Amino acid sequence: MASHASLTSPTTFRISHVNSLSDEDFITTFGNVIEHCSLVAAAVVSSRPFHSLQHLHAEICSFIDELPVKGREGILRSHPDLAGRAAVAGQLTQESSQEQKSAGLGNLTQQERSNLDLMNTSYRHKFGFPFVICARLNKKEAILQGLSRRLHNSPEEELHTGIEEVKKIALLRLKNLISEDMDSKM
Numbered sequence: 001m002a003s004h005a006s007l008t009s010p011t012t013f014r015i016s017h018v019n020s021l022s023d024e025d026f027i028t029t030f031g032n033v034i035e036h037c038s039l040v041a042a043a044v045v046s047s048r049p050f051h052s053l054q055h056l057h058a059e060i061c062s063f064i065d066e067l068p069v070k071g072r073e074g075i076l077r078s079h080p081d082l083a084g085r086a087a088v089a090g091q092l093t094q095e096s097s098q099e100q101k102s103a104g105l106g107n108l109t110q111q112e113r114s115n116l117d118l119m120n121t122s123y124r125h126k127f128g129f130p131f132v133i134c135a136r137l138n139k140k141e142a143i144l145q146g147l148s149r150r151l152h153n154s155p156e157e158e159l160h161t162g163i164e165e166v167k168k169i170a171l172l173r174l175k176n177l178i179s180e181d182m183d184s185k186m
């Protein structure tokens, strides 16, 4: 089973190349670093030049942190349920599909699937957004345990925790797209 940061991407860019992309190409390339939220890439494009992958990630995180509650909830709502309807219908983004597979979510027992479905539904009902966790940093057992535990949290705690998970997902997606080599000084 794959562990974190081990998913491969066909192309990795040097940070100098990232800084030289047209705005349009930058948004196309980084448009799904935050799932279905190309607005985030469009927002940080004007912060170039970035001196490193971490710098780009920090700009993305600051933009998200400055959003009002509705905006941060919207980011969470842009994520598909883990092993949910979109996954079953084969409608996940390539990134999400790989991440969910790496956690073993493509390989659930019937019992695990029905637990996950029930808890995903309860979670959405309680908080109004889906349960979000960085699948590449967790195996399916940890995801099920985390979901069961987090269901007891307050909406404020879950908004915070979900967004922190989105930032972890974004960092790993960026690592798939940008090489961290000697060139990362620009």
Ligand SMILES: NC(=O)N[C@H]1NC(=O)NC1=O
Residues within 6 Å of the ligand: 035, 079, 080, 081, 082, 095, 096, 099, 100, 130, 131, 132, 133, 134, 135, 136, 169
């Ligand atoms: N619901 C949810 O956590 N989805 C996400 N997690 C992840 O690692 N990739 C996703 O799409």
